[in-house]
Amino acid sequence: MSHTPLRSPARRPQQDPIVRVRGLVRSFGHGNVLDNLSLDLQPGSFTALLGRSGCGKSTLLRTLAKLDPAPDGTVELPDRRAVVFQEPRLVPWKRVLRNVTLGLRHADADARGLAALDEVGLLHRANAWPLTLSGGEAQRAALARALVRDPRLLLLDEPFAALDALTRLRMQGLVETLWSAHAPAVLLVTHDVDEALLLADRALVMASGTIAADIPIPLDRPRRHGDPGFIALRSRLLAELGVDEEHLAGREPQRAATGAKPGGYGLPASAVAAPSR
Amino acid sequence: MAATAATARGHRFGSTAHFPGLRRYVVPLGLLALWQASVGLGWISTRSIPSPGQILATFWELAASGELAMHLLVSLGRVSAGLAIGVSVGTLCALTAGLSRRGEDALDPLLQMLRTLPHLALVPLFILWFGIGETPKVALVALGTAFPIYLNLFAGIRTVDAKVVEAVSTLGLTRWELIAHVILPGALPAFLTGLRYALGVAWLSLVVGEQINASSGIGYLAMTAREFLRTDVIIVALIVYAVLGLAADQIVRLIERAALGWRPVFVKE
Structure with missing residues (x-):
């Protein structure tokens, strides 16, 4: 592989x-x-x-x-799998680093956890309680928790x-x-x-x-x-x-108003097929 | 005028802001002052209730002779023994019922039936079963404290966020690791609520237990004082009960603050 x-x-x-x-x-x-x-x-x-x-x-x-x-x-699935959900689903009574390393059996679990947190830009919050994180930070912690397992x-x-x-x-x-x-x-x-x-x-x-x-x-x-x-x-x-795209036409001005950022993706017009939650 | 009153009130509560613990004692201390004044001014007969000063003197007398310490130790011993048994049994039952369906089917209906029984009503039966020694007193405390622990911990285990448990189950933990790292810590707040309630029940059970055929303990002190019309001693005993209950509650508060630091603080002091 x-x-x-x-x-x-x-x-x-x-x-x-x-x-x-x-x-x-x-x-x-x-x-x-x-x-x-x-x-x-x-x-x-x-x-x-x-x-x-x-x-x-x-x-x-x-x-x-x-x-x-x-x-x-x-x-048939690979052994190393990881899931990130819509909600971060962190364990509230474990600090961010402990959430990331939960279930890791490696001797250098902490080093791996810190490296994963660094990669998602959350190293400075390693010692924080999950409930003090913003929505984006919590989701990045969830990504680090998945990443640290080196999933296939x-x-x-x-x-x-x-x-x-x-x-x-x-x-x-x-x-x-x-x-x-x-x-x-x-x-x-x-x-x-x-x-x-x-x-x-x-x-x-x-x-x-x-x-x-x-x-x-x-x-x-x-x-x-x-x-x-x-x-x-x-x-x-x-x-x-x-x-039918014709029915979405009404959404277009909204996209024009928010504008595309240079070098970024631009705000998506969120062509939502069927929001369920 | 109204504005002045509001400002004054603001100041009074503001002054305790640096000692947040003190604010809880403002009302009891105020009542104490009122009581001393009432007896001093002759509004209340000293025969029905002595003044706080008299009670303090009696307290020193009992403390200096070592009598109070002796009875206190006996009472504390009974409560500790009863609590140790009650909390252990309650915890064990809650873990069994909370962590497995079979355990729930086996234990929960029985315990739910028994908990509706006022446990103090078992005193006559306990005297017949266990005699009049230490056993019925400890057993009464144990029986009373097991139920609040069971009910709260069981509910706590069952209400741990299922979505978090599901997410953690993808991380390759064993069942025991899942229980140790996620389910039990998640049930801890509920357990501590149960513990606070159990402590209240423990003192209540002790009061009742010690008034039947005891030869030592705070309750015994109060019962013998009654025979000699020593209201001051009775009130010293009551105060000791109250202080013990308050101290026990403070200890659980400290445990909560230490163990549940992860919870966001909603009430700022």
Whole structure:
């Protein structure tokens, strides 16, 4: 397995997948939430998982995180996995560094924890209590807690959804940096089409418990909202999600008003397919 | 006029700002002064209640003779023994019921039924079972303190944030590590609430226990004083009970402050 930094892993030749899912079925009560779903994730790939509320994307992520009981079908996963949720979910009675090193068995756990905190820019808060952190800081601590485990698969369950717009932009940039430095396979569940297009090399659209569309995103980085390729892919993704762009036209002036920052991504117009929470 | 009154009040409370602990004692001390004045002015007969000065003198007398210390040690011994047993049993039951469904099914219905029984009503039964020695007194304290500990700790274990537990479960902890690092610390605030309540119950049980066939202890001191119409001694005994209860509560407060430093402080002193 390659550990070298990867700028655009999607363009590399195919390797053995690090996640292999075949014939995944999960039912709750009346219907199948996951219906004969198959999925491969390449090592070091960045995949966004989109879909309307209730399409089963959260269930898929929970299955890959082994948070739900074993389903029907084949699921092959790497040993080193980490999850970041929408809420930071830090343990309030452990200081930030102890949260990051929780469960680590290495002799140099503290050094690793401090290094991870340094990487997310939170070294100065290593000794703080989690409840004294801001929303963005707490989410960075959660990222450090995932990062310190050197995961081969990083599962992100709408990790930026609860953050304010500016903090979200910074966090998206941070996740991209961390991903290119450590090259885990990332699966990002999101409602935000722009976020998917900014970060991922591949977008999966889920519908009725299965992968309805598998769209490569072969854009150069850093990406900008105004690029022609970006706009074309945005239309295509929205179409796959069943959103008529004409109906979103009313949102455009808002984007113009907030403006794109030079050198940054610009504020996303949050082309939200279906906010659920 | 109203403005002046408001300012004056602000000043009075403001003056204790540097000694936040003192503010809690303003009202009791005020009542004490009123009491001394009432007896001194003859509003209250010294036979029904002596003055605080008289009580203080009696206190010194009892303290100097070593009598008070002896009875105090006996009472403290009973409360400590009873608490140790009660808190241990309550904790053990709460852990068993809180950490496993089978444990809950086995213990919770029984304990919920027993806790509705006023434990002081068991005194006659305890005398028949355990005689009139130390055992029924310690047993009464133990029985009374086990329930608040059980109820609070059980609820505390069950209300630890499930989302945090889920997130931590992805970090590769063993079940025991999860319990030690997440579930028990999360239940600690509830346990300490239970402990404060248990301490109150402990003194109550001791008062009742020591008034039956005791030959030592603060309660015995008060009961013998009654036979000699020594209201001053009775009140010394009552004050000792009160001070002990207050001290115990302060100790738990200190534990809370030390152990729960992670909680945001909502009330600024």
